[in-house]
Amino acid sequence: MSISASLVKQLRDQTGAGMMDCKAALTETNGDIEAAIDWLRKKGIAKADKKSGRTAAEGLVGVASDDKGAVVVEVNSETDFVARNDAFQDLVRNIANAALSTDGSVEAVAATAYPGGSKSIAETVTDAIATIGENMNLRRSARLDGTVATYVHNSVGDGLGKLGVLVAIETTGDKEAARAIGRQIAMHVAATNPLALDVSDLDQAAVDRERSIFSEQARASGKPDNIIEKMVEGRLRKFYEEVCLVKQAFVINPDLTVEKALAEAEKEIGAPAKIAGFIRFALGEGIEKEESDFAAEVAAAAKG
Known part of the structure; x- marks a missing residue:
């Protein structure tokens, strides 16, 4: 062809x-x-x-949290100029705050009432298009429940930026201490963009794909099958360390994995703790240039 x-x-x-x-x-x-x-x-x-x-798109990512959990939303605009507009920033911030009363799905957020008005968020966004003079949309949203830490990178205002991260910490200990280490882990997630929380959460198709590639690379060495198998397993372990959050070297202290850093933080938390989940929204992710x-x-x- x-x-x-x-x-x-x-x-x-x-x-x-x-x-x-x-x-x-x-x-x-x-x-x-x-x-x-x-x-x-x-x-x-x-x-x-x-x-x-x-990927490329303009707009903002917004986060909001309360004692029950946290949400992250992405609202896209056509230009970065609009993203710097106070009216647009207020729109995204209010959408994030309103999303706290929902399950975090785009459909639920779009249908909920916009703060201080009688219209839904979807209707308010439509009105804003006419007012601001540029196409925009609520592209996606998500929620984590429980003790959730938040982090916004490239912040342009309170809870607003180009990248937002939520990290939920499951523990019966001190919530503020849990949120403190959770925020550090959220900063780590912003920097490393892990594919999954741990090995069991990885897409099996992705693992099989890596195994196939590593196998073919190893066979090119001409070594015996038993050595090739060990080479493949070694490369898979390294792959897991690179893409699974709990196995990654903690960016704040690379001598520890994220899992071990959280274990050390249990002294401050006062109880066992584990990462229950994480969400990372980078502005424009998945939208082609x-x-x-x-x-x-x-x-x-x-x-x-």
Whole structure:
């Protein structure tokens, strides 16, 4: 099949591999992007796909919390200029506060009453589009119950920023001490973007995919099967340490894993504690950039 320049660019943006390597990978996999990524990784040309690196959207992430739990919402706008607008910031902050009375689902948040008004949040957002003069939407929301710590990165105001994290700590001990270590863990989550809380929470398909890639890489060494098996298991353990929150090296004290850092904090908490869950919203996550005409860019560069 014919491989388009735009498809080559998409793969290059996702993997950082060279143009010719990307074209070869797509040719070998009949234009299947995911299969091409695996092909490049098996050849040692590319690392795991970092989808968040190629996403873009404007707006704000807002967080709010009370004694019962915490919520995080994402409201998108067309431009960053609007995200700096006081009216838009008030809108996102009020939506987050109103979301505390819901189960955290987008549908429930959209249907709940906007603070200080008679209209729903969905209706208020529609009105704001006309007032502010730019398209916007409540894209997603989520909630964690119990003792929940919050963290906002790139903050532009109280509870507002480009990235929001919730971390729930399950304990019968001191709630404030639990929230203190929870906030540090939330900062860690903001920095490392773990795929799952622990190994049991990982998507089995993702684990199988990594195992397949590691196996093929190990076989290329020409070593015996029993050695290859040990190599694969070793690489999987390292993979778990990289992507599972409790197994990651704690960014605030890399000598400890997150799990061990929480265990040490139990002295202050006064009771056993564990992470019950976490949520991380990065602004624009999963929204693709509008791509320019890559073929035209190459032609223009060739012309000098």
